[in-house]
Amino acid sequence: MSVLSNFAAVLPAPGVLRERLRVLVALEAAFGSRWARYAFDGVDESGFERFRFENGGGDDYHVFLSPSSVFLRAFDHESRMSPYTDYALCPGLLDGLPEDFVPFTRLPQDEETFPALTLALWHDGIAWRHGDPRPQDGGKPELTDWMLRPLVYFTPAALADHFGSYYSRPVDIETLEAVMGGAAFDRALVERLASKTVWEPVEELLSRLDAPAS
Template identity: 30%
Template sequence: MPTPELLESLPGPEELRRRSIVLAALDAVMTTDSPKYVYRPGWRADESLASMDNGAGDEYSIIFGPNGTYVRGFDHESEMNTFDQADAALWPGLTDHLPAVFRSYIDDFTLDGVPTMTVCLWWAVGDPSWNCSDFAYPDGDVYADGASWMFGALTDWTLEDFLDHATYYGCEMSPALAHHLMASLPLTEEHMAALNPTADAARALAKVEALRYPVQ
């Protein structure tokens, strides 16, 4: 899934936010530290942040703010990773058409002060769809940016895909509970116990509620 295909596959900003919260909620129940998927509703005064970090150097960040939604991804093995280059510039053309209201975000995600990005998308307020800059891929390889795998948990929103995603946590989730989560239906302590019998159900429910996921 090269970036142009990702533009067609990603849901709109609010659905993207909802799915991000679902992924973060599942992660919050199943892990105690170093979560892979995170959602920070109060990242800044008027901005929320959804992120993924696989612990191996690959990550994405999605900022939901008053000017729109900004998506940045980083595949550390991509040929478009320019971190080790002397001038530390991003891949040529990657952010050429990025609107001014989003440009400050480039410096928010750095490694040793150097911006890290191989995927850059945005949906500004008033836009009808996702956008990206027009640039040349290395050797014409449209899959070089890492978008083909990085956002799969957000784009492949089917029961089969969600159940497969749950196996990452060693969770054998029932189809009924998977449907419940995928639809953002309210969760209870009983749901927490079904997802992770070793977790403190009340504490897990509080963590989920802090993500702005509905509970009861």
């Protein structure tokens, strides 16, 4: 199996992926960041929900979800598979991509001649699929999945480390357990995570996410 196939095998199904993304976006808001890495961009005209992650250092991923299908794209600016190396997309990266997902390969921030992609996978309602990337230097394709690990290793301990390291503060694991168990985000829960966070913007985001809120 290729590294892409191995990674595809551990990615969650569309419904589970959506719930994990919602939790990550809500948690980011609960910490009161001025520049949120995790964001929800709403539903587009084609009916796909759009989630994204941007670390501010040139790396990002975008997830487009319908009720039964997903397109996931990521860009690692330090990867040797970066299209900025040869000013062209890595050959084979999008082999077999269904037509419905093609519009998501070109975003406003992409270059005119190539999209900023080092990783692409899609779920067609049956299973996760991917292309057959062939780096132009002849080496093996890199799996630029590091930014997606919170979606795969989705445990209270892993998320406590993920957010605690970024915000340089301890994160209450019991609160994360409650959130991941389906507890409603309310003012008291947010205060347990970050006491200085302003509640109203979090409440508005939760409404947009259709997340449970008190």
